[in-house]
Amino acid sequence: MLNKTILAAALIGLSSSAVAGDFKLTSTDISHGNFMPKTQEFNGFGCTGGDKSPQLKWTGAPKGTKSFAVTVHDADAPTGSGWWHWQIVNIPASVTELKAGAGDKSGKFKPAGSQQIENDYGVAAFGGACPPPGHGAHKYKFTVHALSVEKLELPQNASGALAGYMINANSIDTATIEALYKRD
Numbered sequence: 001m002l003n004k005t006i007l008a009a010a011l012i013g014l015s016s017s018a019v020a021g022d023f024k025l026t027s028t029d030i031s032h033g034n035f036m037p038k039t040q041e042f043n044g045f046g047c048t049g050g051d052k053s054p055q056l057k058w059t060g061a062p063k064g065t066k067s068f069a070v071t072v073h074d075a076d077a078p079t080g081s082g083w084w085h086w087q088i089v090n091i092p093a094s095v096t097e098l099k100a101g102a103g104d105k106s107g108k109f110k111p112a113g114s115q116q117i118e119n120d121y122g123v124a125a126f127g128g129a130c131p132p133p134g135h136g137a138h139k140y141k142f143t144v145h146a147l148s149v150e151k152l153e154l155p156q157n158a159s160g161a162l163a164g165y166m167i168n169a170n171s172i173d174t175a176t177i178e179a180l181y182k183r184d
Helices: 002-020 162-171
Strands: 024-026 056-059 067-074 083-094 138-147 171-181
Touching: 024 138, 024 171, 056 138, 067 162, 083 162, 138 162, 162 171
Parallel strands: none
Antiparallel strands: 024 056, 067 083, 067 138, 138 171
């Protein structure tokens, strides 16, 4: 009997680990472990990039997903708490892709019903990479979060920390691309 119990537990473990890796994030503009183009560099603070959010597409969302959130964070920023480059929440469960430029300041290219949170540049939009010159390569984590709720109840002026807390409290699963950027 003990051997059957061990076998059953092992099979359950195998099936759940096979399912756990199904949620994937891809992009035609950025890739994991590689440097981003100048298109994704901020335009300001001494940076002269295109300040354009990359195309992002996700597949394999887990059962029970009711909405999505996308975050971009640079933990290497010399602030003590990192730097929020983008947070967009309340993306409907039917949406599985953000086109390049979806994070623009006008908001006209974001999915209907979604909300962009003010980034650490002070704008409710995507803010590109702009590490200090000579600071080396920074890692930018582009993460899509599958959420268990249809809508995060956040005020219009929610901080990045509050949005991050609510996102993490309601995440079922995440998928990440960690892209790099540096300025010499």
